[in-house]
Amino acid sequence: MNNKLLAVLCAFLVSVTISAQEDRVVENIINEVNENSDLEQLAHELMDVVGPRLVGTPQMENAHDWAVKKYESWGISAENQQWGTWKGWERGVTHVDLIEPRVQSLQARQLAWSPSTKRKGVTAEVVLLPEASDSLDFVKNLTSVKGKIVLASMYQPTGRPDENWEEWATEESFQKMKDQREEQEQAWREKMEKTGHNNKSLHLALEKAGAAAIVTLYWSRGFGANKVFGAYTQNIPTIDMNLEDYGLVYRLAEYGDKPELRIVAESEDMGEVPAFNTIARIEGTEKPEEYIILSAHFDSWDGGTGATDNGTGTVVMMETMKILKKLYPNPKRTIIAGHWGSEEQGLNGSRAFVKDNPEIVENVQALFNQDNGTGRVARINGQGFLHAYDYLGRWMEAVPDEIKYDIETTFPGTPSGGGSDHSSFVAAGAPGFMLSSLSWNYWNYTWHTNLDTYDKIVFDDVRRNVILTAILTYMASEDPETTSREKRVLPVSRRTGEQMTWPEPKDATRRGGLD
Known part of the structure; x- marks a missing residue:
């Protein structure tokens, strides 16, 4: 056998071995999600026990501490990182009675x-x-x-x-x-x-x-x-x-x-309190200075318990980290879960992280964000990155057909200027992607409403989202290529008639509700 033929054969065997390894890991991820999911337990602890997570409240602090302990129980390092302060407040009893006529x-x-x-x-x-x-x-x-x-x-x-x-x-x-x-x-x-x-x-x-x-x-x-x-x-x-x-x-x-009303509305003004992000990490082995970020805002409004905004996104990322730690404990690249505070008041936690961690942002391989309800992922936008189709397409190939064929993609798409935390990273030029969900009447019934509670969670859809996120994260980590950040030439806006421009990074409101 000549050397050229031997080289071709070796390359073929290496390719087959890598493909078989990928197939095994993907299969194990699917089985783990379907057979050993902790989603219901995580959702119960977060929504029922911790409750709503309004920035500046003791419940928000409890949520951060709960997440750190949960990660540590899985052998994953995690910490709460302060990025600012906020007006402290705690909700008490509200009771309203009509007493006349x-x-x-x-x-x-x-x-x-x-x-x-x-x-x-x-x-x-x-x-x-x-x-x-x-x-x-x-x-x-x-x-x-x-x-x-x-x-x-x-x-x-x-x-x-x-x-x-x-x-x-x-x-x-x-x-x-x-x-x-x-x-x-x-x-x-x-x-x-x-x-x-x-x-x-x-x-x-x-x-x-x-x-x-x-x-x-x-x-x-x-x-x-x-x-x-x-x-x-x-x-x-x-x-x-x-x-x-x-x-x-x-x-x-x-x-x-x-008419006369009697209103009892008990609450406590708690002054100025710290505001945090919870950051969990699984360290990379070959390219630890490159990062895949699993993104979900942790805070909520408190009319309900923040189940679909954004409890479901939170438990998707936590469950994904737990599964990867078990099945893929030595990733090539470092995997970070970012649970951002005060998204609801203007993406503050993620904007602060982007501002404070330029060395991470400059080396993001990909960020996957989930934030809009309990439905299975139905849309992925390339966010204006010219070659997003090339790498996302490679990674999506490993996703089961019954999941990926339901997902509508738009490439290269246009960058999001706001709306959720991936926007903070996209503005800084990092390839961040929103895993957008089916509606399930999100906008009318659960988005920022008093009905955003545990019973609205559709766990079959959430499990599919864990499978998708875990596989994309694994494939992004294993990819021998570093993702391109080349931006498309943006089109003329239909609304303004002017050339669209890439969004500019913004810093967080570091001291909120106090002025």
């Missing part, structure tokens, strides 16, 4: 960072937002809210989502409802314009005028679903109320029945 307990919760009532609460008559002809007239009419509880949101005449109307109503009735709602929304916008305020300044003006409390409704256009965000007030409580009960109280006030 009859007694009924209502569905409501205080907004994040709302000031506390005294233990006995606040009892007062409820009034509508004052009418005014202009901003000067509004200032004059604000005297009417002193000592009153003010309804500061638009009344919603129907709590049925549009698809429910469309299914059951006559065409004429459905159109009539939509027209009336559009007219009402326009009237509300005009009413707000006449106050001279936006939502934030309006709440502060009501507080300054001596209102006893503010009640809001931010309906999510789904049965029983409200968006739940933060309070603007400094001294009086701000309460979010479900549509059905808000409508009841609104109608009583509008018809002159002089």
Whole structure:
């Protein structure tokens, strides 16, 4: 046998050996996820026991500590890395009762960072937002809210989502409802314009005028679903109320029945507290200075328990790390799990990490981020990296057909300027990719709502996402080539008509909610 033929044969045998090794690891990953998953246990501990993870709360700190201990139990090193501080606050009991003209307990919760009532609460008559002809007239009419509880949101005449109307109503009735709602929304916008305020300044003006409390409704256009965000007030409580009960109280006030509420909203202002990311690492053996990052924001709003935003993304990355540590303990490249804090207030944890760790960001092989609900991954965008198809395509080949054939890909795509934590890395030129999920009515029913709870998790879909993420991570680590960061020439924006530009990196808000 001549030397040339021997070299070809050796190369072939090496290729077959590597391929067989890859097949075994991939097969083991699939079996491990399907037979030994800890997803339900992780989700229970995170959502049911730790609970919602609002930045600045003890629950957020508990979550960070829980994650470190969980990683250590799997033999994975992890630590909490402080990146800033935030306004500290702890939610207590919220209880709201209608006491006039009859007694009924209502569905409501205080907004994040709302000031506390005294233990006995606040009892007062409820009034509508004052009418005014202009901003000067509004200032004059604000005297009417002193000592009153003010309804500061638009009344919603129907709590049925549009698809429910469309299914059951006559065409004429459905159109009539939509027209009336559009007219009402326009009237509300005009009413707000006449106050001279936006939502934030309006709440502060009501507080300054001596209102006893503010009640809001931010309906999510789904049965029983409200968006739940933060309070603007400094001294009086701000309460979010479900549509059905808000409508009841609104109608009583509008018809002159002089409703009274008793609001108990206990909370504690905890001053300035540290804010963290939790970072776990499995060290690489051949190229330890190159990195695959598993990305998921750890914080949530606290109307529910943050199950689909982003508890599911969190447990996907944790389960992936656990499986890789067991089946692939000596990766070629270092694998990092980044559980970012304060994503909800502007990608703060990931932006801080990018700013503070340039040596890691410069050597990212790939970042995989998951953040938009409980559904199986359905879309991957190349984020504007010109050769993303080449390497993602190679890695996807190892993914089972029943998973990858359901995934729509866009290459080279365009870079995300925000929305989730991969954007922080893409802005810095690192190849970060969003593993975007099927909807499962995410936007209306669980995204930032009071319904974002454990029961909304679809574990079969989440398990598929673990398989996908683990295989992509393994293939990215084993790839002999370093990924290209070459960027495409971005197209002209359809919205602005101007040439799109690559997003610029931004630093985090390092001291939040305190000014």
